[in-house]
Amino acid sequence: MLSELKMVGEWFQNEPSEAWDFKEIVFDTKTKNKLSDLNQPNRTITVLDHSAKVELIGRSKNSCYIPGQYFVYALKLRPLLTLLKSYERVLIALSNEVKSKRDVIKVLSSKDRKSVAISKLDCYSQERFFEIFGNDSARLNAKEFYKDNDSHRTFSDFFSSILLAAIPVPNASSGTLADLLLSISEYEEIFLHIQKYYNDAIPWLFRTDDGDELMLRVMSTLGWDGKLDELQENEPVSWGDIADVFLLRPTPEPSNDNYISTPVHYLESCNKYVFVRKGLLGLNMFDTVSAKIAELWPGMCVRRRGGKYYVESDKRDCMKGPPITGGTNSIFYGAPGTGKSYKVHQVCSYETDKFVTVFHPDTQHSDFVGSLKPVTESGCVVYRFRAGPFTDALVHALINPDRKVTLVIEEINRASAAAVFGELFQLLDRNPDGGSTYSIRTADPDMLGYINHLLKDKGFPSLEVLRIPANLSLLATMNSSDQAVMPLDTAFKRRWRFEYLPIDFSVEGVPQIALTLATTSGEVTLTWPKFAKCINAALVECDVAEDRLLGPFFLSAKELEDQRAAMSALEGKLFIYLWDDVLRHHGHERIFSNVYKTYGALSAAFKEGKPVFSLHIEEALAKVGERADSAAESLASDSGTDQDAVD
Structure with a gap:
């Protein structure tokens, strides 16, 4: 026709x-x-x-x-x-x-x-x-x-x-x-x-304000290409599971208000004009009709956004909102247990697409970015580029410019961060919108080829240079008290924002379990926050750095769910941290009794319920705790508000 x-x-x-x-x-x-x-x-x-x-x-x-x-x-x-x-x-x-x-x-x-x-x-x-x-x-x-x-x-x-x-x-x-x-x-x-x-x-083939107008164009195009020649003469003409889609008439007028007035095809097999039903792109049938069109029109799809209807390549990105800006580089640091990881993941709201990696002393640039890896295909070993977390996050951000994307790097200073980033270091400077100020020509053609292959498959132009897009943020945690840490050089740190998380036992979610501890004067019962504050006060007195103190979440809620679990966590996690990491150069007697010369002896005594703390710590515990025989009564009458007994 x-x-x-x-x-x-x-x-x-x-x-x-x-x-x-x-x-x-x-x-x-x-x-x-x-x-x-x-x-x-x-x-x-x-x-x-x-x-x-x-x-x-x-x-x-x-x-x-x-x-x-x-x-x-x-x-x-x-x-x-x-x-x-x-x-x-x-x-x-x-x-x-x-x-x-x-x-x-x-x-x-x-x-x-x-x-x-x-x-x-x-x-x-x-x-x-x-x-x-x-x-x-x-x-x-x-x-x-x-x-x-x-x-x-x-x-x-x-x-x-x-x-x-x-x-x-x-x-x-x-x-x-x-x-x-x-x-x-x-x-x-x-x-x-x-x-x-x-x-x-091409941005799109058709764009209309009206779904019926789009269907007229789509069906006319399919008709000119001979895709409607197989329609059957029997009335009503269905289209797969969709009933009454087409109307056949011997004249070029449908004489039916439910169908678009302009014919979309002429069936020579029965000498009848083909008309298409109105309202096919309504909410209830949109997905079904779109799928049927895609069957007849490979590579194209029907989409709806912003109140308009589109026929466009199925490889083109379908943005659901305006491009996201405001990407940043931020490092959260503080003492162990201050909730750095929790803070980072809290910043990553449910509207953020998140990628997570952890640095360790052996982390290399190829681990972070990706590298060629052997794979078996059809019985033969070939090499394919396997992306690292940075490349995964970068590609995802590029093909989803309307989504917030975050790459979380846990323990960023446990590896040589500047070496791990390598040439990507240059991309960390940000424009006001959050995108990279500078670009680089990557030295790894396999990485660039991998990125461009994925971009092309999604309908995006290939890249010649790399930039961090404005919708990609890098959030990291850092604990400088870790024995395996490597210092961040000044040039690297200058490209990040730093947020210090203070030791705050009043924050929501801190475990309030009562611990019963042995002292030379008898058992003392006190909450986890009060106990940790006593330990921190003693450490401060002997000039221990703040990043080695105990944060409110040093022991998790799971580790403090009951008395048995708490005792195990104190002995197996807290005491070894204090003995090996914190007190190595300050003297164990600052916290523990000088009766114990080895950690093994200390551990065995604690498991047997014997006193293990120094007299200084016992005095501090006695001030903020309760004697075991009156602890139950006191805790029952206490509303749960912690009273700081140590400064």
């Missing part, structure tokens, strides 16, 4: 400017070879990486360079090109049927429907065909077909002018563009190749 050219042309004439903002494309060797099939006796095309040289061979040899996006116009204009070729085939058949150009003009001007070429058309198509030769607006005010009563323009010139009238292209090289596009439309194999590899370069 010949649909109305004016209607289809206006689909493209009325597009906003951003509909023609095509991505930069790069032609690979396979594509260059494929496009060489477009060479003709009067034209040769030499395809380069980003453009093509077109040489016109005639009385004079002219040439011009055209951008690679000229080829992509074939994807955007596919519906119009297909329809124009249908019109052209009828005109060619009419020309072959009559004797001269004068006869062609006579048939067209008189609207004679007796010729074989015209009589084969349905009545709606006949009207549309004659219309473009006698009505300027019907052909988008393009060139007239007739020159005079005896001659007419070449078919190529006539239809090229209609094509160019529909798109915002300046006169320079426009004839070359039209000729190229019409040629591509004749080579289905070339078109399918361009569609497969470059479909994501």
